[in-house]
Amino acid sequence: MGNPRCPVCGSNMVKNGKTKAGRTRFRCRCCGSSSVRKIDTSAKDLRTFLAWLLSRKRQSDMPGAGRTFRRKCAPFWDIWPMPPKIEEPRSVIYVDGIHLGRKAVVLIASDERHVLGWHLCRAENSRGWSALMQRIAAPEVVVSDGGDGFPKALRKTWPRAHHQRCIFHAFSQVKRYTTSKPRTQAGAELYGLAKALLGITTLKEAQGWAGAFLAWSERWDDFLSERTKTEEGRCVLAHERLVKARRSLARLINAGTLFTYLDPRLEHLAPLPATNNRIEGGTNAQLRAMLRDHRGLSIERRLKAIFWWCYMHSPSPLPAAEILRAMPTDGSIRAIYERLNQQDKLQGTIPQWGDAIVWSELHRSEPYRMDWD
Structure with missing residues (x-):
């Protein structure tokens, strides 16, 4: 490691004794300024922080019983790891959302090996x-669990991609309405049909299942149309939960998303997945385990922990030093927000004081007011 350059004039500095603390002092021969070499350990500290976050270690297990670790790693909680831009198409992409409370959800997309993207929003909707x-x-095929707004976003953003609805979630939705031990014969038969979805492996079996479902609907149509009156006198369906279960399966059949994995046009991609277990078990389960191991984090830090995990499992994460230079922080985002919205915020807050002066009347490019008498 060579001698440092002068921070004033940029010339090479030479050693000039030591400070009281024993550190080597450097002096510039050109301008005479002196300084000591400052070793930047932020990249090393970031690697330590990520090693702790992506492991099951407790803060008390770190050097200094956690105090030194918290002091050195506190600045890294301000960083927001941003997702990369994926320009190489994948054959199959899995999408799902992990909810944190009632007002935060992180939408995640992944392939068989890596996390490809993530987005924070308040709820699952087409905009998110x-x-x-x-x-x-x-991609050619995208597998989802039927999140709200996803079909609309798919038609808008990936119009040529084929959509496979996770058949396990389709079965689970029916089970939620019928329970695993239905009390009616119609419910027991529908539960059996939904459970049979999990074992379909050929197109012929899929066509047979669809025929059996249509036959069940016709056979129990009068039963499902029965109505009853509530205590308030309203007329409602007597078997509303069964009707909802039937409707959930009929909607998937009509949309053509239930047996995409058996589509003959996609034989070149076979075998295609019928469920999104890859993202449920390979990503979401590990994220929940990480949050459970580091329980006690605030909602903001939990979100950033998810962002860090996703980024470190993306196709090509940057080295620690590059991350510190490239990724935005709370401070940089706040500065951009204040710079872009300063005028709007002032104009929005001043009128609440009553008869206030317009912002532009107090902020002019001329050095003096030219409209005074």
Whole structure:
């Protein structure tokens, strides 16, 4: 490691004794300024922080019983790891959302090996899904669990991609309405049909299942149409939960998303997945385990922990030093927000004081007011 350069004039510095603390002092021969070499350990500290976050270690297990670790790693909680832009198309992409409370959800997209993108929003809707998908090249097949707004976002952002609805979630939705021990014969038969979805492996079996479902609907149509009156006198369906279960399966059949994995046009991609177990078990389960191991984090830090995990499992994460230079922080985002919205915020807050002066009357480019008498 060579001698440092002068921070004043940029010339090479030479050793000039030591300080009281024993550190080597350097002096510039040109301008005479002196300084000591400052060793930047932020990249090393970031690697230590990530090693702790992605492991099951407790803070008390770190050097200094956690105090030194918290002091050195506190600045890294301000960083927001941003997802990369995926320009190489994938054959199959899995999408799902992990909820944190009632007002925060992180939408995640992944392939068989890596996390491809993530997006933070308040709820699953088409705008959030579109924001996630816009940075990822359109795949041939996308597998989802039926999140709200996803079909609309898919038609808008990836119009040529084929959609496979996770058959396990389709079965689970029916089970939620019928329970595993239905009390009616119609419910028992529908539960058996939904459970049979999990074992379909050929197109012929899929066609037979669809025929059996239509036959069940016709056979129990009068039963499902029965109505009853409530205590308030309203007329409602007597078997509303069974009707909802039937409707959930009929909607998937009509949309053509239940047996995409058996589509003959996609034989070149076979075998295609019928469920999104890859993202449920390979990503979401590990994220929940990480949050459970580091329980006690605030909602903001839990979100950033998810972002860090996703980024470190993306296709090509940057080295620690590059991350510190490239990724935005709370401070940089706040500065951009204040710079772009300063005028709007002032104009929005001043009128609440009453008869206030317009902002532009107090902020002019001329050095003096030219409209005074």
